[in-house]
Amino acid sequence: MTEFPPLTHVALTVRDVDVSARWYEALLDARPVIDEDTDPDMHHTVYLLGGGTLLGLHQHQQRTSDRFSEFRVGLDHVAFGCADRGELEKWSRRLDELGIEHGGIKDAAYGSGLAFRDPDGIALEFFAPPAQG
Structure with missing residues (x-):
């Protein structure tokens, strides 16, 4: 394969x-x-x-009025890749400029993420791998 x-x-x-x-x-x-x-x-x-x-x-055409929920079976979130935490900081400022609420940058051993939602509540994230070194 x-x-x-x-x-x-x-x-x-x-x-x-x-x-x-x-x-x-x-x-x-x-x-x-x-x-x-x-x-x-x-x-x-x-x-x-x-x-x-x-x-x-x-x-x-056929749709529901339900908002997105990551707790239902299906999509949890969509993540957009960033090179590093510095790029996440730029996106955090960009979200602030656009008036888009977010949860701030969260750091973990597996990387750093910046979570936010679209108008339907779909969970989105900017994600960067952990710093090397």
Whole structure:
């Protein structure tokens, strides 16, 4: 068997794609590479992240009013990789500038993380490996 393939995209279901798109555009400082209805029952907006990974926002015609919960079976959170803790500190300041609440940088033996949530409560994180040395 060859090496396991890399992750190419993550698709998140959102309640209101217009609200979420504005929020993600501010966070990512990017415009979508795809913004279309794929059929009468779904709209999707897709952003290109570093490393060629795609982040998609899907709004289904059939949907629930439930907010995201990492305690339900399925997705726990999405983490974006940072080179080091210094980069996390920059993202912490950027989140503050955007008015996005976060839990501050938490350090652990396995690395450091900066947790926050999108408008639907989807758990997101910036993560950096532990310092070497």
